[in-house]
Amino acid sequence: MAYAENFILPVGNVGETKSMYKEVVLGGDVWDLLDELMIYMGNPMQYYEKGVQFVRGVLLSGPPGTGKTLFARTLAKESGLPFVFASGAEFTDSEKSGAARINEMFSIARRNAPAFVFVDEIDAIAGRHARKDPRRRATFEALIAQLDGEKEKTGVDRFSLRQAVIFICATNRPDELDLEFVRAGRIDRRLYIGLPDAKQRVQIFGVHSAGKLLAEDVNFEQLVFRTVVFSGADIRNLVNEAAIMSVRKGHSNIFQQDIIDVLDKQLLEGMGVLLTEEEQQKCEASETAISVFYPREDMVDQADSSDGELIKYRWDDPHVIPANMTPEVSELFTRELTRYIEETEELTINALKDNRHILDMIANELLEKSRITGLEVEEKIKGLSPVRFEDFVKPFQINLDEEGPLPHNDRLRYQPLDIYPAPLHRC
Ligand SMILES: Nc1ncnc2c1ncn2[C@@H]1O[C@H](COP(=O)(O)OP(=O)(O)O)[C@@H](O)[C@H]1O
Ligand SMILES: [Mg+2]
Structure with missing residues (x-):
């Protein structure tokens, strides 16, 4: 089964959230949505009994390096639910048809529902130009059919537990997406994950410097103005570079000056x-x-x-x-x-x-x-x-x-x- 290695079986219990996501620093709206999803996943049938169709698709968008993939990866590890994942690029460069892969992913998820399907870099499949190319068009249409969840296409009743599959996708280019794809009923929740604000930058610094030897004078709060448009990935990189710098200088710990030196170096290299x-x-x-x-x-x-x-x-x-x-x-x-x-x-x-x-x-x-x-x-x-x-x-x-x-x-x-x-x- 092609997706066997992309399929994660649950660990822990459903609902054990939040505290386990400490290493992902994101805004409150992300955690609110996660709560909403997990409440549903805990008991999808109670929605079906009332004839309610729950959220099918969630789109995470925002600049590169802000933690979209990290969030999904953490969800896979911590949600306690089965998780099937792939990256958009995989659908365009394989011998197997993209449509078959999409159907396979959803089929695995439905058999294990409630479950998540995550597709990273979704623009490769659901970009505005995808439908113009006949091969990619089939992949796109398979995805739409799975999201719509009609019985003829999926073989699954409308209000069956097997419909309890939440599709999550991520992109750096939301403006590139096909409007057919992002419409409500397919993508019901859109979360913009922007660059971290000053407080989040300090927290992210904390996450990535944990386990590193920091000198007492290190105070990242003093550097928030010098890291204004840094993404989480940039901050992680900064901590790494500062560690390298400190070793080069023969320091036993990372000092504040090491971090400042890296920032200065980046400033000059950028020019x-x-x-x-x-x-x-x-x-x-x-x-x-x-x-x-x-x-x-x-x-x-x-x-x-x-x-x-x-x-x-x-x-x-x-x-x-x-x-x-x-x-x-x-x-x-x-x-x-x-x-x-x-x-x-x-x-x-x-x-x-x-x-x-x-x-x-x-x-x-x-x-x-x-x-x-x-x-x-x-x-x-x-x-x-x-x-x-x-x-x-x-x-x-x-x-x-x-x-x-x-x-x-x-x-x-x-x-x-x-x-x-x-x-x-x-x-
Ligand atoms: N919000 C964040 N909190 C903590 N670490 C982050 C955050 N955003 C990015 N990082 C770090 O940068 C790495 C790359 O981020 P990633 O999730 O791949 O970004 P994206 O998918 O949004 O382009 C992560 O693995 C993590 O180490
Ligand atoms: Mg990513």
């Missing part, structure tokens, strides 16, 4: 910039410069409740920005700066709309001199654009003699998450 060791050291200096305009959350104090809008910026080194940069690093600096300004408050955008040369000027200045102070940057900008200077510089202004918060600026708003530019390698 096609390959650095020598020496340049990498220089890059560290430029990082401080970047941080002036690209505050990381360890430099931004979350405002206290009395004046919730206040932004407080602090520089790593309050007095000097070391900036002995190579042209590549300078380019990085300029781009980072441009992106930050593009994505930050409107007032800054307005201030710079006609003054893009300011950015180049700052980068050049940093290239020529080995060091430049924050006040010098201010002076330069002042000279270039006196009218708009106030607006531009306010978010970054700092009194070097004074510790503590900046004066309150009504026009500035602090949005706790996701206002910071995505790391360059992601774009």
Whole structure:
């Protein structure tokens, strides 16, 4: 039987859910749906007695690496129900007809119902173009027939226990799917699994760093702004790379700096910039410069409740920005700066709309001199654009003699998450 190896027999009891899914970090709607499905699977007959047709198909969609396949795999292991699975690609590249394979999958599932059928990368079968190709058309039609569950095609009565088969499928390209396929009655539930938010990223980091030796200073919460558009798979990769980095440096544990180094490396690689060791050291200096305009959350104090809008910026080194940069690093600096300004408050955008040369000027200045102070940057900008200077510089202004918060600026708003530019390698 072709699907014997793709067929998982139950372990544990039906209904033992959630706590067993700790390693899958997804939004509440996923778990609500899982609850709903498991209640049904626990006793499908009670629905049939009332003439109710339960959910047939569930579509998981979203960007790659967000945990769709992981969710299905975990469901297979933990649901306590039989599970038949395949990937869409398998249907297009085998000698056996795709339609026969679909029928076989459903037949195994129905014989073991209640059961799940999972097809990953469903766009290979149910993509909009599938029906144009005669061979793929047959596969598509077999799938539709199985989902519709009519007796002539499946040999199974409408309200028999053998209908208690839930079809789950996943795709990164929901927009590619055939509308016939995704209509209600076939696909009744659609779940979008998006990129993880800050809290989920921290949890995912926890999942993937469990069992690894982390130094005490590791604090992933401090890195949420640097991992804004990371998927779960990206975070897993980051932890792995940091582990490799720590071994390379001869550390016994993974330190926070190892993770930061990997992030910096990815940032530069994303730009096609390959650095020598020496340049990498220089890059560290430029990082401080970047941080002036690209505050990381360890430099931004979350405002206290009395004046919730206040932004407080602090520089790593309050007095000097070391900036002995190579042209590549300078380019990085300029781009980072441009992106930050593009994505930050409107007032800054307005201030710079006609003054893009300011950015180049700052980068050049940093290239020529080995060091430049924050006040010098201010002076330069002042000279270039006196009218708009106030607006531009306010978010970054700092009194070097004074510790503590900046004066309150009504026009500035602090949005706790996701206002910071995505790391360059992601774009
Ligand atoms: N939400 C998540 N929670 C925990 N780990 C995740 C998550 N998303 C992705 N991962 C990690 O990345 C790997 C690849 O994700 P995968 O499920 O194949 O993504 P998708 O199918 O959505 O493209 C997973 O095996 C897991 O290690
Ligand atoms: Mg997948």
